[in-house]
Amino acid sequence: MAKLQHQAAETVHTGAGEVGKFIRWAVAALLVGGSVGTVIGLFRMAVSWAVQSRAQHPALLFAVPLAGLLIVWLYRSCGLSTDPGTDYMLLSVRTNPGVQLRMVPLIAVSTVLTHLCGGSAGRMGAALQMGGSISGALGHWARMDEKDCHIMTMCGMAAGFSALFGTPLTAAVFAMEVISVGEMYYAAFFPCLLSAFCSFLVTGAMGLPADAYQVAAVPALSLVSIGQVALMGAACALAARLFCSGLRFARYAYGRLLPNPYFRILTGGGLLILLTLLAGSQAYNGAGTDVVIRAFAGEARPEAFLLKILFTSVTLGAGYKGGDIAPAFFTGATLGCVLAPVCGLPASFGAGLGLAGVFCGVTNCPLTSILLAYELFGGAGLPLYALCCAVSYMLSGYCSLYGAQKILYSKFRAEYIAGNR
Amino acid sequence: MAKLQHQAAETVHTGAGEVGKFIRWAVAALLVGGSVGTVIGLFRMAVSWAVQSRAQHPALLFAVPLAGLLIVWLYRSCGLSTDPGTDYMLLSVRTNPGVQLRMVPLIAVSTVLTHLCGGSAGRMGAALQMGGSISGALGHWARMDEKDCHIMTMCGMAAGFSALFGTPLTAAVFAMEVISVGEMYYAAFFPCLLSAFCSFLVTGAMGLPADAYQVAAVPALSLVSIGQVALMGAACALAARLFCSGLRFARYAYGRLLPNPYFRILTGGGLLILLTLLAGSQAYNGAGTDVVIRAFAGEARPEAFLLKILFTSVTLGAGYKGGDIAPAFFTGATLGCVLAPVCGLPASFGAGLGLAGVFCGVTNCPLTSILLAYELFGGAGLPLYALCCAVSYMLSGYCSLYGAQKILYSKFRAEYIAGNR
Numbered sequence: 001m002a003k004l005q006h007q008a009a010e011t012v013h014t015g016a017g018e019v020g021k022f023i024r025w026a027v028a029a030l031l032v033g034g035s036v037g038t039v040i041g042l043f044r045m046a047v048s049w050a051v052q053s054r055a056q057h058p059a060l061l062f063a064v065p066l067a068g069l070l071i072v073w074l075y076r077s078c079g080l081s082t083d084p085g086t087d088y089m090l091l092s093v094r095t096n097p098g099v100q101l102r103m104v105p106l107i108a109v110s111t112v113l114t115h116l117c118g119g120s121a122g123r124m125g126a127a128l129q130m131g132g133s134i135s136g137a138l139g140h141w142a143r144m145d146e147k148d149c150h151i152m153t154m155c156g157m158a159a160g161f162s163a164l165f166g167t168p169l170t171a172a173v174f175a176m177e178v179i180s181v182g183e184m185y186y187a188a189f190f191p192c193l194l195s196a197f198c199s200f201l202v203t204g205a206m207g208l209p210a211d212a213y214q215v216a217a218v219p220a221l222s223l224v225s226i227g228q229v230a231l232m233g234a235a236c237a238l239a240a241r242l243f244c245s246g247l248r249f250a251r252y253a254y255g256r257l258l259p260n261p262y263f264r265i266l267t268g269g270g271l272l273i274l275l276t277l278l279a280g281s282q283a284y285n286g287a288g289t290d291v292v293i294r295a296f297a298g299e300a301r302p303e304a305f306l307l308k309i310l311f312t313s314v315t316l317g318a319g320y321k322g323g324d325i326a327p328a329f330f331t332g333a334t335l336g337c338v339l340a341p342v343c344g345l346p347a348s349f350g351a352g353l354g355l356a357g358v359f360c361g362v363t364n365c366p367l368t369s370i371l372l373a374y375e376l377f378g379g380a381g382l383p384l385y386a387l388c389c390a391v392s393y394m395l396s397g398y399c400s401l402y403g404a405q406k407i408l409y410s411k412f413r414a415e416y417i418a419g420n421r
Numbered sequence: 422m423a424k425l426q427h428q429a430a431e432t433v434h435t436g437a438g439e440v441g442k443f444i445r446w447a448v449a450a451l452l453v454g455g456s457v458g459t460v461i462g463l464f465r466m467a468v469s470w471a472v473q474s475r476a477q478h479p480a481l482l483f484a485v486p487l488a489g490l491l492i493v494w495l496y497r498s499c500g501l502s503t504d505p506g507t508d509y510m511l512l513s514v515r516t517n518p519g520v521q522l523r524m525v526p527l528i529a530v531s532t533v534l535t536h537l538c539g540g541s542a543g544r545m546g547a548a549l550q551m552g553g554s555i556s557g558a559l560g561h562w563a564r565m566d567e568k569d570c571h572i573m574t575m576c577g578m579a580a581g582f583s584a585l586f587g588t589p590l591t592a593a594v595f596a597m598e599v600i601s602v603g604e605m606y607y608a609a610f611f612p613c614l615l616s617a618f619c620s621f622l623v624t625g626a627m628g629l630p631a632d633a634y635q636v637a638a639v640p641a642l643s644l645v646s647i648g649q650v651a652l653m654g655a656a657c658a659l660a661a662r663l664f665c666s667g668l669r670f671a672r673y674a675y676g677r678l679l680p681n682p683y684f685r686i687l688t689g690g691g692l693l694i695l696l697t698l699l700a701g702s703q704a705y706n707g708a709g710t711d712v713v714i715r716a717f718a719g720e721a722r723p724e725a726f727l728l729k730i731l732f733t734s735v736t737l738g739a740g741y742k743g744g745d746i747a748p749a750f751f752t753g754a755t756l757g758c759v760l761a762p763v764c765g766l767p768a769s770f771g772a773g774l775g776l777a778g779v780f781c782g783v784t785n786c787p788l789t790s791i792l793l794a795y796e797l798f799g800g801a802g803l804p805l806y807a808l809c810c811a812v813s814y815m816l817s818g819y820c821s822l823y824g825a826q827k828i829l830y831s832k833f834r835a836e837y838i839a840g841n842r
Contacts, residue, residue, distance in 0.1 A: 190811040379800025390611040
């Protein structure tokens with residue numbers, strides 16, 4: 001009896017401590033969500049302005065080498081000669097390289113410049129870096145210890161993702177899943193989710209809409225549709241490998257041939273102008289949201305996905321800033337739209353499969369990809385999207401957009417491989 | 422150039438190997454899904470027959486001690502004096518205790534007997550054991566090595582779950598997530614998903630419907646609804662702790678006071694009759710699906726969730742067979758239905774939150790719980806269900822339905838704890 005009483009007292013004590021920690025994380029997460037949501041909201045407005053300006057003045061493209069020089073100069077004068085990009089955030093969650101708050105305005109301005117002059121890039125890399133840096137700084141100021149700062153960084157990444165795309169659930173799971181593939185940082189789940197919700201509400205209040213794509217028709221689950229979708233998944237895996245290899249090769253080749261960053265970005269800008277003139281349109285510059293929307297309406301050119309990989313590699317490899325997620329969406333949606341009718345599936349559904357599948361292949365985040373399909377396309381046919389992501393995950397090899405991402409387990413066997421890759 | 426050619430040749434070689442493994446797993450997964458789906462389909466029909474028989478002849482309750490004696494005798498005469506239940510499947514994925522195919526008819530008959538005579542239990546534990554045993558045996562026969570047999574066992578669990586509830590996506594993620602909390606067995610994702618799809622299609626073809634509950638109204642995401650749902654999540658965490666403690670205490674007390682399994686189950690049967698007579702209805706016997714459906718319509722008694730925990734502990738602790746998931750659903754749905762109006766939420770939505778939240782608390786599988794909410798209630802309001810699950814996960818402590826489940830990381834800090842709990 002005395003033992004039971006003791007146990008009960010201990011349970012109450014532990015329970016009170018847990019509720020305290022819970023409230024502490026709730027407050028921290030709301031602060032992160034509020035601040036990151038506001039900053040990313042403003043950033044979205046700035047990028048939108050850049051996109052509209054370029055639409056009105058297509059000749060801005062010819063300023064892209066100039067914009068490049070400005071970006072390199074800005075980074076150098078801030079003492080950041082090598083920018084690790086999203087990798088820096090992944091490393092921040094595992095180790096503690098210190099907070100670099102000056103990165104926030106720097107990456108924002110560089111990304112806006114890239115979009116203004118027609119570099120082929122997205123905004124996600126910037127949003128993750130901005131979110132993670134702000135929340136890391138908040139944790140530092142609140143004198144949190146190293147492990148709590150890691151959770152804070154994840155919260156900031158989730159809030160940044162959520163504010164950008166308006167997909168809070170996807171954003172929270174992404175922050176937990178992306179760091180080490182095969183390991184889930186569940187301790188960060190509640191804080192990340194709350195931060196993501198909060199930044200989503202903040203951007204909503206600023207009048208910025210969530211991303212959403214209309215998928216016209218989804219087939220029922222059957223042995224036939226399973227086979228068709230598995231084929232699409234394999235194609236997504238190939239495209240993901242190509243995407244990662246293209247980016248890696250471009251970084252390697254630029255670095256090898258043009259060690260001077262000014263010359264490198266100048267050459268990249270020149271190449272970009274040349275490629276745009278050859279392509280005969282600006283469809284492959286910027287994030288290309290309009291092309292993605294057309295792919296969901298069932299319209300895409302067969303070569304679009306290859307050209308997007310080329311444009312993006314030329315842009316990001318040269319040192320322009322932005323993200324690689326929107327280009328991955330573009331690649332997936334256009335490929336899927338073209339390939340689906342060949343597999344006997346509706347083109348619009350194919351665009352959805354492609355978008356989710358390529359995202360999964362380049363990030364190695366299958367559960368995030370499933371929730372992404374839910375939040376971007378609504379709930380219909382989610383099991384089939386999941387299958388596409390599962391196949392793409394399995395066959396995309398160990399490539400990744402993020403060099404700092406660890407893939408802990410074999411994709412084919414229940415065995416640990418992180419040590420010997 | 423020669424290096425590039427060599428790399429290309431190597432890539433093609435690796436690629437061919439990967440496609441081979443992919444096809445091999447596709448075939449294995451389809452076989453598992455087909456066989457497990459058929460067996461679980463028949464099992465579902467048998468349990469339905471038992472449930473209908475008891476509805477027609479409520480007096481069958483008085484045969485529950487007799488059914489208990491029969492169950493103990495069956496297990497003993499098959500040489501299985503201690504039945505490890507679902508834990509056996511969890512262990513099978515990590516170690517290799519050998520295949521026990523005779524468990525399949527044994528657990529099926531025992532579960533049907535339990536349902537026929539009004540024991541308070543579900544079917545999930547049985548389905549997981551049956552699925553995992555069948556697929557483990559298939560892997561053994563196909564001379565797969567130990568690590569591949571582990572994936573086979575997971576496929577069987579996914580197929581069993583999927584055939585039982587008609588929720589293939591949830592089932593596949595459950596098999597990956599439940600074994601070691603914090604570690605994701607992604608290598609099993611594609612095979613598990615395919616097995617789950619296949620067994621879902623097989624049970625569908627047998628005319629067995631998927632489970633689904635109608636949630637009347639879902640509030641929009643706002644700071645108010647976030648606060649309300651977080652409160653519900655905390656309540657789910659408490660209920661989950663109570664549920665696990667009740668079951669554990671019952672097992673401990675029965676084992677301590679009545680070491681003889683015949684006496685133990687006889688006493689349990691007697692207690693069950695007594696409790697049913699005191700309750701004045703058979704609402705707490707069996708799986709209680711009708712009560713869950715009423716909770717989703719907004720109707721539940723405030724004490725229902727406590728009584729269900731009591732009935733289930735008395736039943737399963739005594740040695741009756743079945744599952745603990747349906748009773749957890751019952752507990753969550755009735756608690757949520759009663760508590761939601763107090764928190765300012767619709768009762769029907771509360772039932773959904775409670776079901777998903779308590780499931781999350783007792784299984785420690787947050788991502789499975791989110792997909793469960795998607796597949797059982799449709800897609801509306803998924804972010805709020807996710808929040809309920811996140812809070813329930815965080816506050817439910819380190820209790821679990823499964824003694825063999827490892828919780829690898831702290832629920833509050835980004836730190837490894839599996840070694841020192």
